[in-house]
Amino acid sequence: MAFRGEDEQTEDYLFKIVLIGDSAVGKSNLLARFARDEFYPNSKSTIGVEFQTQKMDINGKEVKAQIWDTAGQERFRAVTSAYYRGAVGALLVYDISRRQTFDSVGRWLNELHTHSDMNVVTILVGNKSDLKDAREVTVAEAKALAEAQGLFFMETSALDSSNVVAAFRTVVEEIYGILSRKVMASQELKKQDPIWIGNGKTVVLQGDGNQETDAAPRKAWCCSA
Incomplete structure (x- = not known):
């Protein structure tokens, strides 16, 4: 995705x-x-x-x-x-x-x-x-x-x-909401660690990871009713 x-x-x-x-x-x-x-x-x-x-x-x-x-x-x-x-x-x-x-x-x-x-x-x-x-x-x-x-x-x-x-x-x-939260978290990570560089276009949604990469996306969603 x-x-x-x-x-x-x-x-x-x-x-x-x-x-x-x-x-x-x-x-x-x-x-x-x-x-x-x-x-x-x-x-x-x-x-x-x-x-x-x-x-x-x-x-x-x-x-x-x-x-x-x-x-x-x-x-x-x-x-x-x-x-x-x-x-x-x-x-x-x-x-x-x-x-x-x-x-x-x-x-x-x-x-x-x-x-x-x-x-x-x-x-x-x-x-x-x-x-x-x-x-x-x-x-x-x-x-x-x-x-x-x-x-x-x-x-x-x-x-x-x-x-x-x-x-x-x-x-x-719900998918969009999860993605938005991950993007916001990755932006916060870049602010906190200027050495960290994320210049890829694919947003990887892993359970606890907040990273962007050019690699194929892996899936992990947190879903509740």
Whole structure:
């Protein structure tokens, strides 16, 4: 995840975010609603990985969210695992009308942590909130799970657009907030130690480090609900 100069491209920041969760929970429609304000009632399961980009204004900075839609079917899991690399945010989606998709949340968290970083900014998303009469997962138990795992939580409906933008924006704003705090800390470090020189363009967000480098960025985020 890099900071870009104005001469290089228009956006100030580029964040990679992954959509994960069981097949048919509505990940692709959440992305379609967010990126293009579209909904496909007869959409087919994603094969492999697809991605869309969406620009957002966060505190006067232009942020491009590069959102990857990963296949939820088991036979594509090995193919998609590499695409977790570099992710700084995740939407973990389940279907409120299918309890088994909620029961899979722990497995998806384990996969996310295995292939990326334990502290990727993550929001638990209960999709299809329009299916109130078919609900199998209560808001209370989803909130309890999110709190226990240190996740944000929100219910959405790709069908009627409820909370779709808010869910994506929550993740992007949290990532941006962490980045801003790291940049401020690195500036303080330079003031305190004039010998320290950080002239790279990539901002590395490590757990306790406050350093800029030209090397490939490593991920470490601190995320709480």
